[in-house]
Amino acid sequence: MIKAPNIILVGPMGAGKTTIGRLISQSMGKEFYDLDKVIEDNAGADIPWIFEREGEEGFRRRETQALASIAESDAGDCVLATGGGIVMREENRDILRENALVVYLYASVAQQLYRTSKSTHRPLLQTGDPKAILKKLFEVRDPLYREVATLVIETDARHPRSVANKVLDAIRRHLKMEITVS
Numbered sequence: 001m002i003k004a005p006n007i008i009l010v011g012p013m014g015a016g017k018t019t020i021g022r023l024i025s026q027s028m029g030k031e032f033y034d035l036d037k038v039i040e041d042n043a044g045a046d047i048p049w050i051f052e053r054e055g056e057e058g059f060r061r062r063e064t065q066a067l068a069s070i071a072e073s074d075a076g077d078c079v080l081a082t083g084g085g086i087v088m089r090e091e092n093r094d095i096l097r098e099n100a101l102v103v104y105l106y107a108s109v110a111q112q113l114y115r116t117s118k119s120t121h122r123p124l125l126q127t128g129d130p131k132a133i134l135k136k137l138f139e140v141r142d143p144l145y146r147e148v149a150t151l152v153i154e155t156d157a158r159h160p161r162s163v164a165n166k167v168l169d170a171i172r173r174h175l176k177m178e179i180t181v182s
């Protein structure tokens with residue numbers, strides 16, 4: 001059996017990182033971590049509270065710490081769903097590139113908007129016009145997701161199970177290819 005390395009999912013809010021990460025971890029028999037949940041557990045508080053008390057900068061500090069500790073401790077054995085802003089710090093991008101097979105879950109701004117509209121736990125979307133915010137973030141972040149990603153998977157117009165299967169197929173193909181060329 002081919003042993004896949006750490007799988008890390010990146011992409012914008014609403015791409016489905018948390019949902020798809022859990023599904024593929026079950027299929028691969030790997031441990032699943034959601035970085036936002038790790039940050040919340042470490043802080044003993046939820047993300048809106050962290051943003052309110054410590055600002056985005058405080059949240060980003062916690063995010064980098066949590067990413068570094070997972071990347072070091074579980075190398076080779078987990079699926080990690082990150083938050084949409086993980087690529088904003090260069091040190092995070094270095095960790096992603098060095099420690100994992102990174103999968104970019106792509107979603108159009110329209111899908112991001114639709115999928116994030118039902119919840120209120122994303123502080124960045126609670127002030128102003130969510131569509132304009134998502135569009136602006138996407139312009140900055142899409143090239144950064146592509147910079148760290150080994151695989152890019154389109155998620156629009158696909159049920160989560162179908163996206164998960166597509167990710168699993170792409171990982172299998174990629175790992176086989178790596179073995180034949182090396």
Ligand SMILES: Nc1ncnc2c1ncn2[C@@H]1O[C@H](COP(=O)(O)OP(=O)(O)O)[C@@H](O)[C@H]1O
Binds near residue numbers: 011160
């Ligand atoms: N492929 C998909 N099609 C439709 N809805 C989806 C899809 N992927 C995720 N969702 C839904 O979108 C919302 C946000 O998904 P989530 O996994 O939290 O995204 P992320 O972690 O990337 O922000 C959830 O309600 C989830 O059920």
Ligand SMILES: O=C(O)C1=C[C@@H](OP(=O)(O)O)[C@@H](O)[C@H](O)C1
Binds near residue numbers: 011083121124
């Ligand atoms: O895009 C971002 O900067 C953020 C995305 C969120 O995670 P999801 O992408 O899982 O929603 C969460 O980390 C935080 O609210 C900030």
Ligand SMILES: [Mg+2]
Binds near residue numbers: 017018019081082
């Ligand atoms: Mg998430």
